[in-house]
Amino acid sequence: MKKTLLPLAIAAIATTAQAGTVTTDGADIKLSTKGGLKAATADGEASVQLGGRIQWDYDATEARDDNIDREDLDIRRARLFVAGHYGDWAYKAQFNIAESDGAEGGDAEDLYVRYTGFGKLANITVGKQKEPFGLEELTSSKDISLLERSAVTELYAPGRNGGIQVHGNGANWTYGVGFFEAGGDGSDDFSDTAMTGRVTFAPVKSDDMVVHLGASYTTRDADIDSDPATTEEIDAYNLELALVTGPFHAQAEYFDAEESTEIADVDSDGYYVQAGWILTGETRPYKDGIFKRVKPAADKGAWEVVLRYESGFAQYSDVGLNTVEGEQAALGVNYYANENVRLGLSYMSGEEDVTGSEGDEFRARLQFAF
Amino acid sequence: MKKTLLPLAIAAIATTAQAGTVTTDGADIKLSTKGGLKAATADGEASVQLGGRIQWDYDATEARDDNIDREDLDIRRARLFVAGHYGDWAYKAQFNIAESDGAEGGDAEDLYVRYTGFGKLANITVGKQKEPFGLEELTSSKDISLLERSAVTELYAPGRNGGIQVHGNGANWTYGVGFFEAGGDGSDDFSDTAMTGRVTFAPVKSDDMVVHLGASYTTRDADIDSDPATTEEIDAYNLELALVTGPFHAQAEYFDAEESTEIADVDSDGYYVQAGWILTGETRPYKDGIFKRVKPAADKGAWEVVLRYESGFAQYSDVGLNTVEGEQAALGVNYYANENVRLGLSYMSGEEDVTGSEGDEFRARLQFAF
């Protein structure tokens, strides 16, 4: 190092001395903000993150036979979370401020403690979390390609419940298996239980190409013996296939469930296929068996078009139809303004197979995830 | 720079080395706390803020004819918020922990995403926010001069609703105009709608003198055609005048509304005038068409006395009266202990014009805003 650098170095110190300093009593800390806040010690011992998401939607739904014709400007999801870790233990506490689907302000979404001391191959998560079932379900609502998940995923995938899960991943595979309280957190009894598991494998996985295979299974017991017509057990599985090559991505899931009562068994199934093209050339990120949100490469943002077709038994509630055998098609356009902001449009149209009832929905969303 | 500074410089480095360092992986960050937390990148690209307010009130209300005589020690408002921005996009998520006026823990107050890319002349805010109507309404409940807003403001100003607003400001003027869901966020349908706008102009605006003029207008449609006595439309406007000169400040608003049903139109109006004197000599801050909280100049804090008189059609609920033609006077004393803490006392007395019923309220508040 040359002597001539010394004055510069001292000038730098002088500048820092005019502003107040920020230091720690212990390990060095890295701080960052992109609208939220992250702090992590340089030695990896501890971290904390404050974040959340706001999704404002305009939607217009029309169902021709049921005389449904409504418009709404409403919050779709508003959540805050605090997450962090200390030593081998981590936590996440995420709650709603507002939600359009029944959750009230203050209600918990993710709410768990995780042990990471066995390494990436075997984490243990205790608490309210997503059951390991379904590619589209496990992809965050911030990151899915269309504004709403397919009706078949909504019907078959269990979503969040309280439980204990063992999960891990290698370079191109993941697994998760857990025991959950099927009636959801808050129920007084643990007798409604579920065992749920999922495995994924990516035989091809590079920066711009992915082949993803996955399968999930859940078996759910309802401990009710009074009414013979009541569901006593549900067994469901799914199969997942996804492909990414450069700006193109596609994914498909098949679901099959068998509901048992004392007097009969009911079998149902459904599937969706989806394809997307990122016009600005970015590649849809894939990590640990799920997809992430498109990250624009340039300041101008990224544009994406998405198509989805689904068919089978489902609750087509977005387009105003009931739980029926039917089919639905969706077209979406997304603009990713930056890493945190997404504007999306989607048009969905559905039809019941037996009655021929039809419905459609136009939806626009402004999303800030931090 | 002299060589003799070197040992000092190195000593400074040594000190910093004993404490852990705090750095970032990207842009430089400025951090600050005055009980809340702010972090902002030096390049202006991103920021985050964690803040809130706690207001604890003792109030004693007596309404002579209705035999109301109650005392209460209760939280008036307790809110937390996270706000931030990244690039041209900003957000605010503010929620109640407790509130005395019906909101429950977890309920949203501000909950919006804002686009700032067009500059200060045209911001676009989407989400739950205050409709641009009324000087006293738009001045934060942390910053109003008396502990409670006038009854006429409470009746005529729409307050927070979900919607989309375009707003901006120049050196001494502001405007805002938006389209809102009149029934409030959470209603299933968008058919109750409002258009609301406000303009303000300050022909005089210096550090210790302000003349403020403002006007707001709102038109609100209720899409209900079953009951002919139901309100179908409300049109309301207000006019604002405010003056600041040194430690003195005064403001007045006039409100006028016309409610239409199928069978009749009802016109009503009301006004308040308010004057305040900051005994310790500070000037009430004014910025972008609204007032801010008095900031004490000395460690001893700042003292203020405030008077308000109002008359007209309003819901005089603080003093135990109904929605009637009436009048109310209020006297307040405030002590601003520091930038964040305010102690306030107010006495309000009201009377119904027709029945002559009278009521009064004494209120004391301890407020910490961070």
Added chain:
Amino acid sequence: MKKTLLPLAIAAIATTAQAGTVTTDGADIKLSTKGGLKAATADGEASVQLGGRIQWDYDATEARDDNIDREDLDIRRARLFVAGHYGDWAYKAQFNIAESDGAEGGDAEDLYVRYTGFGKLANITVGKQKEPFGLEELTSSKDISLLERSAVTELYAPGRNGGIQVHGNGANWTYGVGFFEAGGDGSDDFSDTAMTGRVTFAPVKSDDMVVHLGASYTTRDADIDSDPATTEEIDAYNLELALVTGPFHAQAEYFDAEESTEIADVDSDGYYVQAGWILTGETRPYKDGIFKRVKPAADKGAWEVVLRYESGFAQYSDVGLNTVEGEQAALGVNYYANENVRLGLSYMSGEEDVTGSEGDEFRARLQFAF
């Protein structure tokens, strides 16, 4: 200082220059994270803290006569808080995300503003806070030795209410006395009031030895005169004794209450005794009249066994019994994995004195406090 240190010093500057800097516009700030976040100015003028707790419980309860036999995996407590201070004023806003005992997401726990300008001898706290009554009640639910407090504490100690308290402490003594709204925050009227006070004294207090004496008293008025059988007044007191010597700790409390109605007075009492041994040799921390959580000395964590016996009038709800004269014994094992994480097991068994009904509970907890 030797010249040879210069290149090192400059190298340190160079490294810091590659990473972004974190500075302040005002006073120096110390930042720290152990899963939560703390920032405090070096001059002591301001601070902010973001923290919380997550407690996930598995519990199995069996009550032999009532045919209760239930298992549950449920959140016991999930809370977030923001606390801070600026100048002589401090605040804390803590709210539930979920709770098993009736509180809903978003509901307030601690919610107060505190004046600290008179020094440690006389703080004034206004808002929702724990009334100063009972050693076990005032010890945080994160820090108590068994997973649940004794049934007698749960019955006799008032817990959190809105009010105003004066409290302080010296080197080995504390006091607190306050006026509270007995019906809890949120009630419309202030007529149900309580006066509550507590004093503690530690004649012996060193790093590994403590003798603690305490006494509390509360008198509570219910302003209801309609029903002569309704409780009109409750007066209760408690006496506390606690001992710590090295890894051993013990505590006992006696409670006595008199409930008055127009037609009769009812007197009841109860007590518990508890003893614990920290197998790994740490000493249970004691500060300002209450106990804190065991802090493991080594990376392997700390182990503790605890026994408790209680007898008297109480609501033995954890083991499925009613509010009765009875007795209950509890055995617990705790593993403190690090400063923030605690795993605990407890077994409780209770019996009603008159009917001889019996119940027991097994409980396991995973706790992350940050």
